[in-house]
Amino acid sequence: MANKLLKKENLGKLIDTLSGEGSIFVAPRMDARQVVYAPVEKMDEIVFDYIIPINSFKEFLFPQTETVAAFSIHKEGVDLRGVEIEPKETVIFGSRPCDAASVASLRAVFNWDFKDEFYNRREDKAVVMTVACTKADESCFCTTVNLTPDSPNGSDILLKETNDNGYIVEALTDKGKKFVERFNNIFTPQPSAFSLQPIADVKHIVGADVKKIQEWLKDTKNYENPIWAELARKCIGCGACTFACPTCHCFDIVDEGSAFEGERIKNWDACQFEFFTLHTSGHNPRDTQYKRWRNRFMCKFNFYPNKFSSRGCVGCGRCIRVCPVRLDITEVMEEVSNQP
Amino acid sequence: MNNIYLPYLTTIEDIYEEAPDVRTFRLVFKDEKVRDAFDFKTGQFGLYSAFGAGESTFCIASSPTRKGYIQCTFRKGGRVTGALTDLGVGDTMGFRGPYGNWFPVNEWKGKNIVFIAGGIGLPPVRSVIWNCLDRREDFGEITIVYGAKSVADLVYKNELAQWSQMSDIKLVQTVDPGGETSDWKGKIGFVPTVLEQTAPSPKDAIAITCGPPIMIKFVLQALEKLGFSSEQVYTTLENKMKCGVGKCGRCNVGDIYICKEGPVYTAAEVKRMYNDF
Numbered sequence: 001m002a003n004k005l006l007k008k009e010n011l012g013k014l015i016d017t018l019s020g021e022g023s024i025f026v027a028p029r030m031d032a033r034q035v036v037y038a039p040v041e042k043m044d045e046i047v048f049d050y051i052i053p054i055n056s057f058k059e060f061l062f063p064q065t066e067t068v069a070a071f072s073i074h075k076e077g078v079d080l081r082g083v084e085i086e087p088k089e090t091v092i093f094g095s096r097p098c099d100a101a102s103v104a105s106l107r108a109v110f111n112w113d114f115k116d117e118f119y120n121r122r123e124d125k126a127v128v129m130t131v132a133c134t135k136a137d138e139s140c141f142c143t144t145v146n147l148t149p150d151s152p153n154g155s156d157i158l159l160k161e162t163n164d165n166g167y168i169v170e171a172l173t174d175k176g177k178k179f180v181e182r183f184n185n186i187f188t189p190q191p192s193a194f195s196l197q198p199i200a201d202v203k204h205i206v207g208a209d210v211k212k213i214q215e216w217l218k219d220t221k222n223y224e225n226p227i228w229a230e231l232a233r234k235c236i237g238c239g240a241c242t243f244a245c246p247t248c249h250c251f252d253i254v255d256e257g258s259a260f261e262g263e264r265i266k267n268w269d270a271c272q273f274e275f276f277t278l279h280t281s282g283h284n285p286r287d288t289q290y291k292r293w294r295n296r297f298m299c300k301f302n303f304y305p306n307k308f309s310s311r312g313c314v315g316c317g318r319c320i321r322v323c324p325v326r327l328d329i330t331e332v333m334e335e336v337s338n339q340p
Numbered sequence: 341m342n343n344i345y346l347p348y349l350t351t352i353e354d355i356y357e358e359a360p361d362v363r364t365f366r367l368v369f370k371d372e373k374v375r376d377a378f379d380f381k382t383g384q385f386g387l388y389s390a391f392g393a394g395e396s397t398f399c400i401a402s403s404p405t406r407k408g409y410i411q412c413t414f415r416k417g418g419r420v421t422g423a424l425t426d427l428g429v430g431d432t433m434g435f436r437g438p439y440g441n442w443f444p445v446n447e448w449k450g451k452n453i454v455f456i457a458g459g460i461g462l463p464p465v466r467s468v469i470w471n472c473l474d475r476r477e478d479f480g481e482i483t484i485v486y487g488a489k490s491v492a493d494l495v496y497k498n499e500l501a502q503w504s505q506m507s508d509i510k511l512v513q514t515v516d517p518g519g520e521t522s523d524w525k526g527k528i529g530f531v532p533t534v535l536e537q538t539a540p541s542p543k544d545a546i547a548i549t550c551g552p553p554i555m556i557k558f559v560l561q562a563l564e565k566l567g568f569s570s571e572q573v574y575t576t577l578e579n580k581m582k583c584g585v586g587k588c589g590r591c592n593v594g595d596i597y598i599c600k601e602g603p604v605y606t607a608a609e610v611k612r613m614y615n616d617f
Contacts, residue, residue, distance in 0.1 A: 068343060223594065223615055250588060257392060285593070299589075
């Protein structure tokens with residue numbers, strides 16, 4: 001499929017048409033003076049000048065809270081009803097390439113052997129329309145984890161900004177191609193001449209070597225290395241990194257309701273919390289904060305790549321931006337890379 | 341829509357008081373089709389729900405050779421086990437499973453089997469014991485070493501009495517020093533010590549152990565002293581679980597998800613794991 005052109009002025013028409021069809025249009029917009037991925041209804045709600053939204057868009061594939069069953073309890077027994085979901089088409093406009101790359105990671109976790117249809121049905125209905133980055137901040141490190149500010153991984157459609165208020169449109173997946181064809185009045189033929197805005201220059205952190213980190217983590221002896229306790233000493237266990245992270249997938253399942261009826265709910269949870277692994281007996285395999293921090297780092301650079309052949313870290317930098325104690329994952333990456 | 345979080349409904353058919361705060365439920369699937377089709381292997385586990393309180397993970401304590409029902413044994417401790425304790429015969433419970441791997445019982449044909457359990461660690465081992473006893477001719481000598489803190493804390497007292505009557509089983513029971521009663525006829529001492537005294541031969545033998553982490557640690561050392569190789573020793577690991585299907589992210593020991601790649605491991609496999617217990 002030949003590349004197309006999307007003029008910014010046509011975005012309004014796209015939003016109107018999609019809304020008319022009952023679809024959801026997610027885009028970067030302001031919320032409490034921060035740029036977030038959230039549904040928009042009008043084009044002027046969209047923020048075009050942004051680096052990266054404060055949240056990842058995983059909440060549109062894997063909601064922060066989701067009811068999986070409902071029950072009522074009465075004398076004769078329990079009525080149990082499984083929840084069926086029929087998600088609406090959800091277009092995620094203005095995704096960043098790092099966030100798009102995280103979709104494959106979530107898909108892997110929610111589908112090894114047992115298939116989580118809550119996740120799958122949402123992902124099936126999501127169209128990821130990524131805009132390549134022309135700006136980055138000091139927390140961005142995609143190039144250190146072998147991605148780029150214009151990498152296509154995980155996007156259905158990749159947009160690159162031109163210098164005259166438009167995007168060059170590349171449909172990457174079948175889903176993306178169908179979407180572009182469906183709106184052929186909005187996606188117009190690519191002009192013969194155009195100039196693209198330069199892609200952001202994200203510097204590779206020289207001291208951080210992902211290959212070396214992965215090798216070092218494979219050695220179970222290094223699990224006992226005193227650097228873990230030293231590096232993670234300042235972590236206060238707030239879990240903010242996990243909620244902001246696009247690949248963090250941990251959740252809890254709880255019952256809520258009255259004594260007679262209620263719901264079974266899947267909620268985001270965090271491996272940084274002490275109760276996360278606490279046994280009823282009082283035993284806790286990850287009883288101190290550094291062990292929980294080590295687990296998260298292992299998840300990113302050992303479990304995800306080895307178990308799920310996917311990326312645990314996409315270099316979005318959110319965990320660095322939200323950390324209240326400036327525990328910078330790239331500093332730990334450098335430290336681990338320096339280990340003999 | 342296939343909903344992996346939706347449990348089967350079961351009826352509590354019977355409740356046995358095993359020890360203070362320890363109960364065994366006998367559960368029957370309400371749906372006849374599920375009841376007929378349900379199958380599991382010894383060592384597998386499930387998530388049991390008390391609706392309104394949530395789910396908790398226990399092994400299936402009955403043997404797959406006994407059809408038509410499953411059993412679970414649990415100690416009252418947290419919110420879910422507390423709510424389960426409040427349920428009575430005829431009440432409804434949820435069950436999801438069976439999940440996880442199992443003890444390779446079929447590979448043990450002709451072997452001598454040594455069971456070593458402590459306290460509430462007997463339920464998973466008991467599934468294997470009955471599995472072996474129900475096909476007794478497939479195995480050589482069977483030895484059971486079981487101990488608890490006190491006489492009251494021994495679980496499956498009826499079955500212990502039954503096993504002690506069987507001539508083709510060697511049952512050694514023990515309680516921790518101070519836990520004995522005036523009429524206690526078993527041993528007094530910790531399980532690893534009693535195991536060493538019992539001294540089962542490692543020749544053509546398989547050992548299966550479950551109990552508190554500290555007991556397992558010393559049982560493994562005792563077995564090594566007795567000449568068992570770590571490939572001959574099996575254990576079942578437990579960790580907190582919410583999903584049981586490899587997604588919620590909390591039961592992992594390093595890179596190993598207990599719910600999917602476990603809970604049954606040889607001691608050799610446990611030795612190769614990240615120290616995340």
